[in-house]
Amino acid sequence: MKKTIQQHAPLIQVVDDDLATRLLMRASLEKAGFRVSEAQNGLVAVAEFEELQPDAILLDVMMPKLDGFDTCRAIRRHSNGHHTPILMVTGLEDLESIHRSFDSGATDFITKPINWPVLNYRVKYMLRASEAFYDVIDKQKQIQELAFFDHLTGLANRTMFKDSLELLLAESATEESQLAVLFMDLDRFKTINDTLGHHIGDILLKNVAARINSCIRDSDAFNRLDKGESKNYISRQGGDEFTIMLPRLINPEDASRVAQRINKFLAKSFKVEGHEIFISASIGISIFPLDGTDAEVLMKHADLAMYHAKEKGKNGFQFYKKSLNIKAKERLSFENDIRKAVANKEFKLWYQPQINMQDGRITGAESLSRWNHPILGEVQPSDFIPSIEELGLIIPFTDWVIRQAGSQQLDWLKSGIRPIHIAVNISSKHFVQQQLPKKLICAVKENSLIPNSLEVEITESVLAEQSGETLKVLQDLKELGLTISVDDFGTGYSCLMYLKNFPIDSIKIDRFFVKDIITSPQDAAIVRAIIAMAQSLELTVIAEGIETKEQFRMLRDMGCDIGQGYLFSPAIPAEDFTQLVLDDISFNDVA
Ligand code: C2E
Ligand code: MG
Numbered sequence: 001m002k003k004t005i006q007q008h009a010p011l012i013q014v015v016d017d018d019l020a021t022r023l024l025m026r027a028s029l030e031k032a033g034f035r036v037s038e039a040q041n042g043l044v045a046v047a048e049f050e051e052l053q054p055d056a057i058l059l060d061v062m063m064p065k066l067d068g069f070d071t072c073r074a075i076r077r078h079s080n081g082h083h084t085p086i087l088m089v090t091g092l093e094d095l096e097s098i099h100r101s102f103d104s105g106a107t108d109f110i111t112k113p114i115n116w117p118v119l120n121y122r123v124k125y126m127l128r129a130s131e132a133f134y135d136v137i138d139k140q141k142q143i144q145e146l147a148f149f150d151h152l153t154g155l156a157n158r159t160m161f162k163d164s165l166e167l168l169l170a171e172s173a174t175e176e177s178q179l180a181v182l183f184m185d186l187d188r189f190k191t192i193n194d195t196l197g198h199h200i201g202d203i204l205l206k207n208v209a210a211r212i213n214s215c216i217r218d219s220d221a222f223n224r225l226d227k228g229e230s231k232n233y234i235s236r237q238g239g240d241e242f243t244i245m246l247p248r249l250i251n252p253e254d255a256s257r258v259a260q261r262i263n264k265f266l267a268k269s270f271k272v273e274g275h276e277i278f279i280s281a282s283i284g285i286s287i288f289p290l291d292g293t294d295a296e297v298l299m300k301h302a303d304l305a306m307y308h309a310k311e312k313g314k315n316g317f318q319f320y321k322k323s324l325n326i327k328a329k330e331r332l333s334f335e336n337d338i339r340k341a342v343a344n345k346e347f348k349l350w351y352q353p354q355i356n357m358q359d360g361r362i363t364g365a366e367s368l369s370r371w372n373h374p375i376l377g378e379v380q381p382s383d384f385i386p387s388i389e390e391l392g393l394i395i396p397f398t399d400w401v402i403r404q405a406g407s408q409q410l411d412w413l414k415s416g417i418r419p420i421h422i423a424v425n426i427s428s429k430h431f432v433q434q435q436l437p438k439k440l441i442c443a444v445k446e447n448s449l450i451p452n453s454l455e456v457e458i459t460e461s462v463l464a465e466q467s468g469e470t471l472k473v474l475q476d477l478k479e480l481g482l483t484i485s486v487d488d489f490g491t492g493y494s495c496l497m498y499l500k501n502f503p504i505d506s507i508k509i510d511r512f513f514v515k516d517i518i519t520s521p522q523d524a525a526i527v528r529a530i531i532a533m534a535q536s537l538e539l540t541v542i543a544e545g546i547e548t549k550e551q552f553r554m555l556r557d558m559g560c561d562i563g564q565g566y567l568f569s570p571a572i573p574a575e576d577f578t579q580l581v582l583d584d585i586s587f588n589d590v591a
C-alpha cells in the first residue's frame with residue numbers, strides 16, 4: 001500500500017483543458033523534481049488514473065465535458081483513489097468553488113493566477129502529508145497482521161477466522177446456501193516435533209500451510225469464489241491445527257472431496273533440512289445449517305468429527321454426526337473419572353498365573369490392571385489404558401503398577417511364600433517420554449524388590465522404532481536385573497532382527513495364533529517356526545491365551561516353555577493367587 005515516493009520522483013498528473021497552463025505547470029513541476037503527466041480533460045484523467053496511479057493530481061475546476069468537481073468525485077470512487085492527494089485549481093476568491101471542491105473530496109486548493117514557487121511547495125507539502133498518512137496506514141496494517149494473522153504461516157489466525165466465518169454465515173443465511181467448516185489436525189506431529197526439534201517442526205508447519213493453501217485455492221469448491229475475499233478462509237488455529245471454510249457449497253460431498261485432496265497433497269514427503277518427513281492429517285467436517293448455525297458450534301462440531309476421524313485410523317475425514325456429541329460428553333466425563341482414578345489410585349492389580357509347561361507348576365504371574373468404575377462397572381484395560389495414555393497419565397499409572405507389584409512380592413516374601421516372578425505391561429509411550437528407567441529404579445529401590453523376579457513386557461512396536469535410545473533404556477533395565485519380554489509377538493512386525501539387536505529374554509506368542517493352532521495347520525506352522533527361532537536365539541517362549549487341553553499339549557510338544565490362559569486361570573485378585581501358590585497345585589492334572 002505504501003507509495004514508493006523515495007524510489008521514483010513522484011508523478012503529478014496535471015488536468016487542464018488549457019494547453020498553455022499545462023505547459024507552464026509541467027515546466028514548473030519538473031524543475032522542482034517531479035515527473036508530470038498531462039490530461040486535457042476530466043474524462044481522460046479518470047480513464048488514465050488506474051494505469052498511471054499518480055502520486056498527486058492538479059485538477060482545474062473549469063473544464064468542458066466533465067468539470068473538476070465531477071472528475072474529483074469519479075477519482076474518489078475509484079478503488080485506489082480514496083487517498084490520492086488532489087489539488088483543485090480554482091478562480092481567485094471564488095468561495096463557491098472552494099466550497100464545492102471540498103465537498104467533492106479535494107485535498108487542498110490553490111487559486112489562479114498561480115504563484116509557481118508556491119505551487120511547488122503546495123504539492124510537496126501535500127505529498128509529505130500523504131506519506132505520513134500512508135505510514136499510519138502501514139502501521140495499522142502491521143498491527144492488523146499481528147492481531148489477525150498467524151506469524152508462522154501467514155494464514156488467518158483463530159480470531160480472524162472466526163470473524164470471517166461469522167460474516168459468511170450471515171451471508172449464507174440470507175442466500176440460503178450451505179457452508180462447510182473443515183477442522184484438520186496433523187497425525188503424529190508431536191512425535192516429529194519431539195524427535196526432530198521445534199525448529200524443524202516449525203518449518204514443517206510452514207510448508208504444510210503452503211501446501212494446504214495451494215491445494216485449497218486450486219480446488220473446484222474454491223474456484224467459484226472471488227479470490228480476494230477468500231484470503232481469510234484458511235487459518236492456523238494454533239499448534240498443528242488448521243481450519244478451512246468453504247462457502248456456497250453446492251453439496252456436502254464437495255467438502256469431502258476437498259478433504260481427500262488435502263490428504264493427497266500432504267502424502268508427498270516434505271524435505272526439511274535434510275530430513276524426509278511423511279505426514280498425514282485427520283479432518284472433521286461440519287455443515288451449515290445442518291450441523292449448527294453459529295461459528296462456535298460449527299467449529300466445535302468439526303473438531304469433534306476430527307477426533308472421530310483420528311479414532312477411525314487417522315489420515316482420513318469424517319462428517320459430524322449428532323451421536324458424536326453425545327459420545328464426546330461421555331468421553332469428557334470418562335476422562336475426568338480416569339484423572340481422578342489415577343490420582344486416587346482406584347485401580348486394582350490382578351494376577352494371571354504363568355505355568356511351567358513341563359511340570360504344570362506356577363512359575364510366576366502377569367499383572368493385569370482392573371478398574372471398577374462407580375457407574376460403568378468393570379472397565380476393560382483395553383478401554384482405559386489408551387485413555388490414560390492420551391491424557392498423558394501413563395507415567396504415574398505405571399509407577400503405581402510397579403509399586404503395587406513390588407509390594408505384593410514383598411508381602412509374599414514376608415509370609416514365607418517362594419519368590420514369584422511378576423510381569424508388568426509397559427506402554428510403548430514410555431519409550432517416547434524417556435522417564436521409565438528412572439521411575440523403575442525408584443520403584444525397585446523403594447520397595448527393595450528382588451529385581452530378577454520382575455519382568456517388563458514391551459510390544460514389538462517399541463523395538464520396531466529401532467532407536468538407539470530404546471536400546472539404552474532396555475540395557476539400563478537389564479543392568480538393574482530385570483528381564484524383558486516381547487508381548488503379543490507375531491501380531492505386528494515379528495522381525496528377527498529386532499530380537500537380535502535388543503537384550504530380550506523371552507517372547508510371548510500372541511493368543512491370536514494359539515486360538516486356531518489345532519484347526520489351522522498354517523497357524524501351527526507359524527507357532528512352530530516362532531518357537532524354533534526363539535530357541536536358536538536362546539529366548540524363553542511364553543504362549544498366551546491357552547484355553548483348551550489340546551492347545552496346551554500341542555504347545556508343550558512343540559517346546560513352548562511357559563503357558564498362560566483361561567485353561568489354568570484368568571487374572572485373579574492377589575488373595576486368590578496366593579491361595580493357588582500355597583496349594584502348590586500342578587496344572588498337569590488339569591490337562
Ligand atoms: P496383554 O498384555 O496381551 O494381556 C493378556 C490379555 O489376555 C489380558 O487381557 C488377559 O486377561 C487376556 N487373557 C489371558 N488369558 C486368556 C485366554 O485364555 N483367553 C482369552 N481370550 N484372553 C485371555 P486384559 O486383562 O483385558 O488386558 C488387555 C490388555 O491391556 C493387555 O494385553 C495389556 O496390553 C493391557 N494392560 C493390562 N494391564 C495393563 C497395565 O497395567 N499396564 C499397561 N500398560 N497395559 C496393561
Ligand atoms: Mg501382557
Ligand code: MG
Pocket residue numbers: 487488508510544
Ligand atoms: Mg499379550
